[in-house]
Amino acid sequence: MDAAAPTPPPAGTGTGTAAAAAAVFPPFPAGYSKFNSALNAGLLNPMSPPPPPIDRIRSSPTLFEMMANEQDCHPRNQIPPLPALPAPPGAGRQQQQHHHHPQLMTAPPLSAQERQLLLQERVAEILGSCSPGNQLGDQETGDVRLTLTSRDGLTVSMAVHRQVLVAHSRFFAAKLSDRWAKQQQPQPAPPQRGGATAAAPHHVIEISDCDDVEVYVETLRLMYCQDLRRRLMREDVPKVLAILKVSSAIGFDGGILSCLEYLEAAPWAEDEEEKVAALLSQLRLENSGAGEVLKRVSLEVVPLAADERGTAGTGGEEVLVRLLQVVLEGKDEKARREMKRLVSKMLRENNSGCGGGAAGHGGHGGGDLSKESLYAACESSLRQLRHHFLRVAGSDLAEAAQISRQADNLHWLLDILVDRQMAEELLQIWAAQAELAAAHPRVPAIHRYEVSRVTARLLVGVGKGQILVGKEARCQLLQTWLEPFYEDFGWMRRACKGLDRHLVEDGLANTILTLPLGLQQEILLSWFDRFLNSGDDCPNIQRGFEVWWRRAFWRRNGDPDRPPRQLRIVAATSP
Structure with a gap:
């Protein structure tokens, strides 16, 4: 049975009610009474929480509370700060001096x-x-x-x-x-007490x-x-060179031989070769085996017989000619491109080391290629190019791939000649290839456009002043190869990844502007008509056209009464 609810006290019993309430409910804390008084007086925000009672003693936290609050007090990944070290005397003054000049904060030099x-x-x-x-x-x-x-x-x-x-x-x-x-022997020390003598001097x-x-x-x-070689194996080349220098100074033959054996067997860094060669030459250790060490960086030149001197070059040139031939005849195209870059770099370094083309005018620059060797390679590539080009023009496409290969070889050799300022004769040889240019329309464009890259390189060389030839040679070059160049420009622009179109266009424009004014007008008016009908497949030489226009039709300051030239433009009809 449920318990009966308590009966409320009757009304009118105020004193009894207060006493009963005091008996049932404990009195309010003093702090809460003060808070209520302040709230009624309008001194506190009604939404603020009440302050904790001041007369209530806070119990100690439990172990669970301490573990829960430990991360808030001491984060797990936080490292407590180390105590500050005492600053040396005058550190504050130095810090003030370096505060505005961070670049002055360098380690002081060590004292003696x-x-x-x-x-x-x-x-x-x-x-x-x-x-x-x-x-x-x-x-x-x-x-x-x-x-x-x-x-x-x-x-x-x-x-x-x-x-x-x-x-x-x-x-x-x-x-x-x-x-x-x-x-140097000092006098022996007198005997000490007990008959003992002093230590040996x-x-x-x-x-x-x-x-x-x-x-x-x-x-x-x-x-x-006991084993010097094994001990030196722990050292590097600079340390062994220093030990070799000391060993030579004090006449330590065992150290000299061990250092030379180490240098002969150990690999060298590129910057260490000069140091090794210079030190061995300075110490003059030829009788101790230094010659075997120097064989790594020097080549023994075998003297040629009198009848061989006129037909063979130096040993270094023979090696370069052999490398040139191997690159030109290589079968793997990717490897050929890499080796072409390597050989070009070596030839450029040799050329700069020999005085910038000193070997280019018939002489031999030590280990450099002569002009005769380079032009012999050019003639061989041009001869093979002509052979394959004419066969493909006769509808024999079996050797069509050789056209691109030989044209690329000729383009590479032309770069070498231009770098050595020896390409003038090759321009004249190329300008005279009328038979090759006449067969150009009968060869598919996919096989012939590499040939026009040779023409483009020559035009860039003339336009930049890298190839200086007479007016007749420049006119013959444009007369022979300008039309095939126009026909292949679109293919070159799309198929040649490394082609700089603007460089080629500037080279063509500058080459045309080196001709007499009448030839400029004839070539540029023909280009004007072709460009309007071909668009991007035709080189844009508008800048050269503007220069020619100003030359031909603007009044000169020194001749204000000169009548303007009569320009006659004939529009060609497309077939």
Whole structure:
């Protein structure tokens, strides 16, 4: 049965009601009463939460609450800041000086004392890395005190052994000879109490103005090694060169031979070749085997017989001619393109090293190609191009691919000749190929457009002043090849990825503008009609047309009364 609800107190019993309410409900805290009074007075925002009671003691947090709030107090990935180190005296003043000049904040140079300490530490590391049983630096058994002083005043002293130095070094053998030792022998110390005598005296040797004290110590360590070659395998080429220089200075033959064997077998970086060759030439170690090392960077030239000197070039030129021939006859097109770039780079470097084309006028520039060799290769490529081109013009398409191949070879050789300023004769040879130009319309455009690239390269060379020939040669070039060039321009523009259309157009315009004014008018008016009917398949030489127009029809300042020329334009009808 449900319990009966409590009966409310009757009205009119105020005192009893208050007492009963006080008995049932506890009194309000004092803090809440103050908050209610402030709220009624309008001093607080009604939406603000009430303040916590001041007379209520907050209980200690539980373990779960502490774990939940730990990440808020101390983020897991946050590293607590390290305590600040005390600043050295004057650091604040230096910081103020460098505040406005960040570029001045550089590490101060080491003092002489600091450099001396660093040198001693490095020497101690070298001595500490010696193999067991190595007595280099042993104070107890060493009978020679060796002092090494660098050019900047750094000094290192160490104990060495007279027997080891004399056996390995001619320099120390002379210094520690019996006669020298007697002169340097100090007087024996008087006997001490109990009959004991003083320690054996040491010989003292000082070497000043050392290039590198560490290298001297490294060289001395090699004298104590049983297998020098194995020890040098841990070093690099610059360190071995430094050890070789010290070994040569002190007459350490074992070190010299070991360093030369290392240099002969180890690979060199490109910037190390000059250092190796220069040092070996400076030390003059031909009798010690330096010639075997230098064979890597020098070629022995075999003298030719008297009857062979007129027909054969130098050894370097023979190699270049062979490389040129292999590239021209290669079968893989991708490999041919890569090797063409490589050979062009080498020839360009050779040409600049020989004085910029000094070998180009019939002479031999050491390891460079002569003009005769280059033109022999051009004639061979042109002869094969003519053969295949005429066969394809006769409807024999079996060798059509050879047209593009030989034209590309001729274009590459032309680039080399232009770079060496020797392309004038090739322009004249190309301008005289009337038979080849006459057969041009009978060859499909897909096979013949590479031939017009040769014409385009010649036009660029003339237009840029790279090829200087007479007026007759320029006129013959345009008369023979301008029409085939027009016909193939659209194919060149679409099929040749590396073709610079604007460069070719400027070359053609400038070449035309080098001709007499009457020929300019004839060629440019013909181009005007072709361009209106062909559009992008015709080169745009509008700039050259404007120059010709101003030359021909503008009044000159010195002749204001000169009547203008009569321009006659005949529009050609398309078939």
